[in-house]
Amino acid sequence: MSHKYFAYRKLGNKYMNSQKLLGYGQIANCVNALMKTGVELFSSIQDYDQYGRCLGSPIYADLDGPTALQDTRQLVSAIQEEYMSNPQVFFSGNKGFHVILDYYIAGPDCHLIVKEMMDGLGSWKSLDYAVYTQRRQFRLEGAKHHKTGLFKTRISTDELFMLELEAIKGIATKSIVDTNKQQHIDKDTIEDFDAEARVKVTAYQEEYAKAIQSKGHVLHTQLSPCIEKCLASKPFDGEWNIVITSIARFFNSRNLSYDQAMDMFMQYEHWQDDYKHVEKVMKTIYQRPSLFGCKGAEHLERFCDVLCEFNNKEELDFKLVR
Numbered sequence: 001m002s003h004k005y006f007a008y009r010k011l012g013n014k015y016m017n018s019q020k021l022l023g024y025g026q027i028a029n030c031v032n033a034l035m036k037t038g039v040e041l042f043s044s045i046q047d048y049d050q051y052g053r054c055l056g057s058p059i060y061a062d063l064d065g066p067t068a069l070q071d072t073r074q075l076v077s078a079i080q081e082e083y084m085s086n087p088q089v090f091f092s093g094n095k096g097f098h099v100i101l102d103y104y105i106a107g108p109d110c111h112l113i114v115k116e117m118m119d120g121l122g123s124w125k126s127l128d129y130a131v132y133t134q135r136r137q138f139r140l141e142g143a144k145h146h147k148t149g150l151f152k153t154r155i156s157t158d159e160l161f162m163l164e165l166e167a168i169k170g171i172a173t174k175s176i177v178d179t180n181k182q183q184h185i186d187k188d189t190i191e192d193f194d195a196e197a198r199v200k201v202t203a204y205q206e207e208y209a210k211a212i213q214s215k216g217h218v219l220h221t222q223l224s225p226c227i228e229k230c231l232a233s234k235p236f237d238g239e240w241n242i243v244i245t246s247i248a249r250f251f252n253s254r255n256l257s258y259d260q261a262m263d264m265f266m267q268y269e270h271w272q273d274d275y276k277h278v279e280k281v282m283k284t285i286y287q288r289p290s291l292f293g294c295k296g297a298e299h300l301e302r303f304c305d306v307l308c309e310f311n312n313k314e315e316l317d318f319k320l321v322r
């Protein structure tokens, strides 16, 4: 069953609560319970399995900034021409737009393939490239943007091309949402996609797979700041075991194979010197899927910063807020 990371932000709070991995049904329940309360709601664009391993995503884009409307119009035209399909377009609630094309890119690197596809369609000044990383979140359809008081709202392509930004904002003043239908597509809709366009998408996937192979090892995601620094520094005395365990759990949770993960360790001399120790811990960790979070782990928290997507993260402890 597919899951997504879900988060919300209460009115007046600067930070959203930490992301929780939930099934689609649980997310629908949360949306039902929380939407009326006016909190800001977000869910990951990517789908995950129950262990938090990335399964895939639709083709998507987030455009923001002064030229967002112009760029979104051009991007939608380019998609219509190249993929013979009408993407869903959403006004974000602030000044930007989310574009979602109903085609499912499977695999842990889905967002990197989507990024390549966007670059293949043109150059986009207002495209936010940060969304092509793991666990990226979009505001949910119908959810309020507290800065503007406007709601994330789906607009038709006619509205996109005919209306100016002020008029689009005018239709985003009330919450319209079908909680049974999340705005992110289901894998099954792939069948509706044009056959010729499907070939083009497959070419991107194959090209990407080849590029990965030629690199010799796969890094499915950027290293988090804490793991990057842990990996590059020699551990303090008495912390070797726990540091190796955390790094191993990080790699395992990001779908790196055992060999790929060992390669990552062995790029550093201090790990080469303790090769046997790393191997022993790695073998234990790789016996089953891992979860990773840095909250409460002193050896990680000293390296962690606000950019870390695992900062403040507790795994699988979500209790539905009512």
Ligand SMILES: [Zn+2]
Binding pocket: 224, 225, 226, 227, 294, 300, 303, 304, 305, 308, 309, 310, 311
């Ligand atoms: Zn961290």
